[in-house]
Amino acid sequence: MPPELLRLRGISARTIQEHYKLYDGYVNKTNEIRNRLRTVDRASANSTYSPLRELKVEESYATNGVKLHELYFGNLGGPGGRPTxxxxxxxxxxxxxxxxxxxxxxxxxxxxxxxxxxxxxxxxxxxxxxxxxxxxxxxxxxxxxxxxxxxxxxxxxxxxxxxxxxxxxxxxxxxxxxxxxxxxxxxxxx
Missing domain, CATH: 3.55.40.20 (Iron/manganese superoxide dismutase, C-terminal domain)
Structure with missing residues (x-):
């Protein structure tokens, strides 16, 4: 975690620390899902329900959770104001x-x-x-x-x-x- 995130104006260090724990969870779940995708039964794939379908849906949720949080944290820590x-x-x-x-x-x-x-x-x-x-x-x-x-x-x-x-x-x-x-x-x- 970049240290400047712990010195924001109006957003406490505790909020950022707790928020970062959620981000870590998305990283861990993305890795877990991708590992399970290597061995999941593909013969039973079905659009209503199948383990493959569920892993694919949750892969998009967890992976986007990682990427969106990285972008969010990456655009914090500045002086505010306006872009140039x-x-x-x-x-x-x-x-x-x-x-x-x-x-x-x-x-x-x-x-x-x-x-x-x-x-x-x-x-x-x-x-x-x-x-x-x-x-x-x-x-x-x-x-x-x-x-x-x-x-x-x-x-x-x-x-x-x-x-x-x-x-x-x-x-x-x-x-x-x-x-x-x-x-x-x-x-x-x-």
Whole structure:
């Protein structure tokens, strides 16, 4: 765990430590599922129920849990503020203004059950705020995450109880825009 995650403004070290334990659980379950997939009975594969089907469904849940948490933790620990350069320009191009984008992202955080993901759509060339109700529900194909917000209760309950809005404000105070900008820049070089 990067030490700067234990010094966030408005998000306690305890919350991050407990949150990181959940992330470790997703890593362990992903490895367990992939090991079981090596030997699972494929002759009984069935779309209603089969051990193979269940492992495949849960592989997407656990693996996306790992990846989304890595992106979330990776875009924390910064000074907040606003993005600069190409990412800022892309947000304004996609949303008309930074303020409109920020308002939409925050509102999406209140509306989502799990995640808000600012993603670059490889097909239309725009940035979009997507809501995912679970690690494997609401994920859009051919999009690349730029900024990820975890809005599951475990991300804020210790510090804020049911006050998700205040947690989202704290998240914005800790965004590492340099990390988000680097993700976006990496896409531009393709």
């Amino acid at each position: 350069g190409a990412l800022y320009e892309a947000i304004v191009f996609s949303y008309g203004s930074y303020e409109f984008w920020e308002n939409d992202f925050k509102a999406s955080g209140l509306a989502s059950r799990g995640w808000v993901i600012l993603s670059y759509d490889q097909d239309d060339g725009f940035l979009h705020n997507y809501s995912a109700d679970a690690h494997n529900v609401g994920i859009f194909v051919r999009t690349q995450p730029i900024l990820v917000l975890d809005v599951y209760e475990h991300a804020y309950y210790i510090d804020y109880g049911t006050d998700r809005r205040s947690y989202i404000e704290a998240f914005f105070q800790n965004i590492n825009w340099a990390a988000a900008g680097a993700r976006f820049q990496a896409l531009q070089g393709r």
